[in-house]
Amino acid sequence: MASAPNLRExxxxxxxxxxxxxxMRLFEEQGFDATTVDQIAAAASISRRSFxxxxxxxxxxVLGDTEALGESVRAALEARPAEESAWTAIRxxxxxxRSTEDSADDLLLARLHxxxxxxRAKHLEKHLRWQELLAPDIQRRLGLPETETPDPRARAxxxxxxxxxxxxxxxxxxxxxxxxxxxxxxxxxxxxRA
Amino acid sequence: MASAPNLRExxxxxxxxxxxxxxMRLFEEQGFDATTVDQIAAAASISRRSFxxxxxxxxxxVLGDTEALGESVRAALEARPAEESAWTAIRxxxxxxRSTEDSADDLLLARLHxxxxxxRAKHLEKHLRWQELLAPDIQRRLGLPETETPDPRARAxxxxxxxxxxxxxxxxxxxxxxxxxxxxxxxxxxxxRA
DNA sequence: CAGAATTATGCACTCGGTGCAAATCAATGC
DNA sequence: GCATTGATTTGCACCGAGTGCATAATTCTG
Numbered sequence: 001m002a003s004a005p006n007l008r009e010x011x012x013x014x015x016x017x018x019x020x021x022x023x024m025r026l027f028e029e030q031g032f033d034a035t036t037v038d039q040i041a042a043a044a045s046i047s048r049r050s051f052x053x054x055x056x057x058x059x060x061x062v063l064g065d066t067e068a069l070g071e072s073v074r075a076a077l078e079a080r081p082a083e084e085s086a087w088t089a090i091r092x093x094x095x096x097x098r099s100t101e102d103s104a105d106d107l108l109l110a111r112l113h114x115x116x117x118x119x120r121a122k123h124l125e126k127h128l129r130w131q132e133l134l135a136p137d138i139q140r141r142l143g144l145p146e147t148e149t150p151d152p153r154a155r156a157x158x159x160x161x162x163x164x165x166x167x168x169x170x171x172x173x174x175x176x177x178x179x180x181x182x183x184x185x186x187x188x189x190x191x192x193r194a
Numbered sequence: 195m196a197s198a199p200n201l202r203e204x205x206x207x208x209x210x211x212x213x214x215x216x217x218m219r220l221f222e223e224q225g226f227d228a229t230t231v232d233q234i235a236a237a238a239s240i241s242r243r244s245f246x247x248x249x250x251x252x253x254x255x256v257l258g259d260t261e262a263l264g265e266s267v268r269a270a271l272e273a274r275p276a277e278e279s280a281w282t283a284i285r286x287x288x289x290x291x292r293s294t295e296d297s298a299d300d301l302l303l304a305r306l307h308x309x310x311x312x313x314r315a316k317h318l319e320k321h322l323r324w325q326e327l328l329a330p331d332i333q334r335r336l337g338l339p340e341t342e343t344p345d346p347r348a349r350a351x352x353x354x355x356x357x358x359x360x361x362x363x364x365x366x367x368x369x370x371x372x373x374x375x376x377x378x379x380x381x382x383x384x385x386x387r388a
Numbered sequence: 389c390a391g392a393a394t395t396a397t398g399c400a401c402t403c404g405g406t407g408c409a410a411a412t413c414a415a416t417g418c
Numbered sequence: 419g420c421a422t423t424g425a426t427t428t429g430c431a432c433c434g435a436g437t438g439c440a441t442a443a444t445t446c447t448g
Binding site for chain 2: 433434435436437444445446
Binding site for chain 2: 184
């Protein structure tokens with residue numbers, strides 16, 4: 001579906017994919033910070049300037065399309081029945097993320113996040129963005145009145161849920177993929193609410 | 195206390211304070227991102243290179259000493275009675291932060307945080323650091339066994355508490371200092387645990 | 389006051405990122 | 419098939435945050 005609109009779009013996607021692949025190879029070899037954009041561009045046979053036409057920042061290479069993913073989570077959240085509690089609804093919405101990820105190279109991504117401060121920073125900023133996206137629906141489910149700017153309680157709720165998600169994924173990676181991420185997530189929530 | 199050990203230390207502190215003051219003035223006038231380090235250095239009658247001897251990054255000007263503050267919170271947390279629950283203990287530890295802050299220019303700081311993405315990023319990284327600092331004590335209070343690397347549940351707990359703190363302070367700032375930050379914080383916790 | 393230790397400064401450099409203008413190349417109408 | 423149009427590629431010059439290094443100025447110590 002939507003495979004070949006025209007040559008332009010096809011090559012654009014292909015080039016983008018190859019840049020990302022090349023970059024990941026380099027990151028794996030030398031680490032994220034030690035790899036420069038010039039190296040990536042050279043390895044992908046592209047000019048430095050063109051690289052920045054495909055990816056706005058170096059971090060974008062490893063942190064996919066934040067906005068699109070956030071929107072999909074929001075859609076999943078709002079698709080849940082209205083009577084569902086905030087926790088069960090957001091839990092279900094997060095579950096939709098699992099399908100897209102391939103556990104094979106997820107460990108690599110996690111390892112990158114570990115030693116690259118700039119990556120962690122952008123990752124957290126992504127969460128801030130999601131916070132704004134998911135807060136309105138959660139606000140409804142918490143029984144709070146609608147407001148122009150999200151209620152701090154809704155914001156805190158979403159941030160806490162994201163914190164549980166991060167902690168779970170982090171522990172899952174540190175275990176080398178052994179532990180069950182869903183179980184870790186549920187345990188984290190349990191710890192907070194107890 | 196510890197006022198004048200020698201001239202070196204005294205001038206150092208004085209210069210540092212004046213750099214910070216000058217910078218805040220410029221930030222207030224032009225915004226954080228629009229103010230360059232060269233401007234700050236020039237306005238403080240100091241060389242650009244010397245600026246970086248006083249502050250490692252531009253963000254450090256507005257985000258005080260992360261490590262020291264984190265340590266003080268950790269000390270406050272560990273000073274709480276061992277039987278106290280994780281929530282009440284961490285709440286009490288956070289309260290010790292209130293005394294140091296002067297509500298007058300806190301609103302300015304919050305406004306800076308708002309339109310400066312790099313500041314928000316560093317702020318969140320600070321929280322990550324605190325997470326590691328506070329997790330061990332919380333882990334004990336949650337009745338979890340000791341581990342070398344913190345239990346994800348403890349990490350999630352601390353992150354959630356920090357999220358509540360941030361949401362509360364954020365709402366407090368947006369209200370122009372009208373709302374009660376403690377009340378906001380407690381309400382945020384309540385929303386999560388309900 | 390002389391020598392050791394800090395601190396201040398200038399300089400050159402790296403790296404991420406952006407604006408601009410010229411060149412290249414695909415899509416479209418004729 | 420060809421010219422025009424519009425997007426893409428590229429090079430170039432530039433900026434701003436940091437860093438390493440060597441030198442000069444200054445404070446502390448004997």
